Amino acid sequence: MALVVPAATAHAQTPDNVWAPAGQIAEPLERAALAALPNGDALLIGGWTGTGAALTAAARYDAATKTWSAAHGLQDRRATATAVTLPDGRVLVSGGERLHDGYYLSQGGEVFDPATGDWSAAGSPLQTRVGHRSVVLADGRVLAVGGAINFINAMAETWNPVTNTWRVTGPSLRYRQYPAVARLKDGRVLAAGGGFTREVANADIYSPKTNRWTPVADMRVPRVGATAVTLSDGRVLVSGGFHYRDAAGALTHPALDSAEIYDPATNTWSDAPDMAAAHGEGSVSVRLTDGSALVLGGGTAVTERFDPATNTWTTLGSLSVARGDVSAARLSDGSVLAVGGSDSSRWAERLVPTVGPPDPESSSDAEVSSDASWSPAEATYGHPSPETPVDPEPTPDAVTVPGIVTPEPIGDPGPAPQEPAAVVAPVPTATPTPTKTSAGRLTIRSQRVKGTAVVVTARCTGGPCADRLTLRRGKTMLASKAFNARAGQTVAVRLKPRTRLPRRATSFKLELASQKVSVRALLKR
Secondary structure: OOOEOOOOOOOOOOOEOOOEEEEEEOOOOEOOEEEEOOOOOEEEEOOEOOOOEOOOOEEEEEOOOOEEEEEOOOOOOOEOOEEEEOOOOOEEEEOOEOEOOOOOEOOOEEEEEOOOOEEEEOOOOOOOOEEEEEEEOOOOOEEEEEEEEOOEEOOOEEEEOOOOEEEEOOOOOOOOOOOEEEEOOOOOEEEEOOEOOOEOOOEEEEEOOOOEEEEEOOOOOOOEOOEEEEOOOOOEEEEOOEOOOOOOOOOOOOEOOOEEEEEOOOOEEEEEOOOOOOOOOOEEEEEOOOOOEEEEEOOEOOOEEEEOOOOEEEEOOOOOOOEOOOEEEEOOOOOEEEEOOOOOOOEEEEEEOOOOOOOOOOOOOOEEEEOOOOOOOOEEOOOOOOOOOOOOOOOOOOOOEOOEOOOOOOOOOOOOOOOOOOOOOOOOOOOOOOOOOOOOEEEEEEEEEEOOEEEEEEEEEOOOEEEEEEEEEOOEEEEEEEEEEOOOOEEEEEEOOOOOOOOOOEEEEEEEOOOOEEEEEEEOO
16 A cells, blocks of 8 residues: 555745645555655655554655655564664664554564665564664664563664674563653663553663663653653653553543653653643654754644753644644754644644754754654664774673573673562472473563463574473463474474463463573463
8 A cells, every 4th residue: 555645746935833734645644653864855664544454665755845755665564663764874664563453563674775765674683572662872773672572571672784683682671661762962771661551650771881771760750652852961851651541540541741851960850841732642752953852743733842941841833633643753954744643634744943053962863752652753863973883782791581591691791780670580499390401592482372272482592492381370380381492493382271361461471491581471361
């Protein structure tokens, strides 16, 4: 299905602080990814059109003519994916889902080359994921954090554009589906909030130099689906988002109009003034050229700008329609392009904001953050300095990561950071173990309920694998089965619980005994 109409009409110069038409796409679209291109254009990727299945289609926006044209399609259907523009101008899109049910996830990632218009495979990530964020690091690698794989918490991974390979980071042990993520000025990455069945306020910082995550101060307000932007003074604005339940306990996803600011120098959060409107599911925040932040979408037509110098919000021109699951990007000329997020409008819109003097980092590094649950245009368009070339990934610490086992320490792990309550738990000694020693590494790729059984797929790498997979609810063992796998083989292990699974999604543990790994999973019949 095409994302563009055969022809579009160019429009007059966009006035400041007013949204002006920017061409039409073929039909209303939501949950697409949008990435800025180096020549000032933009690339629209995948999304939903209300037909049930995600699109493989892509479209290219011509900023000079304000028109859209079809681009080469993706290799896999993708909605709720993330897209980032790499330092060399290519675009990496990763994750997402083929159908809106949390099970049929898009495979791996793909890279778009604007010079040729072609897509190519982006290595093989250890996990598929949806509801995550992607951010370009200062050395040109890409960090994917948060999200879930078939309702199992997803680990954080980095992708190296030079080697086209993915590698797991040190353990990110908190549930972070739909988190707020921003790259700090010193190159570290803040991940805050998110959650799965309830919103959380905790936060962590990732250091690319040490490949470690470190817990930091909690936010003042728990929130999921919030957006984050690093401001000109180095602080981070986290705005909007939603709570899963309202005051009466109903699952209504009430949107938030609150915002707060994290200061990495003091490891403290402070309240920012409330916004003029609540920006909930599908909201987007964009760092403007002066280091201020623009917030839009999330179920409203209101657009507002936060100025860190005065600590105030200013309401700008409104969008033509309320956009919930909007996709947005800051183009190279400083204007902001918004498209999708409405079931009634095919029009894209473009805003030229009135801003102050350029911030040195913001002028060359356009950060866009979105509610990754629905409208993942999340991207940081990073340009590494000459002093930070792309190097091979740092060696991860010898730690236990959800679904991944490193059988032997790699290098000197150094002092371990203090870890929060972990998703990974040690396996009780009572769990039976296989008689054969595993020389390889096992990755739990997915799990699903089939009839009365739980089918878990696991991949063996680095040598032959032998282990015992156990399903537990609390301390009660429900099923256990030993299995073997060859190096490079993916096996399906069928577990038959002793009792029927509940009708509501309930937390269980999947344990690999000999490699001492435990992964939480939500299961229901």
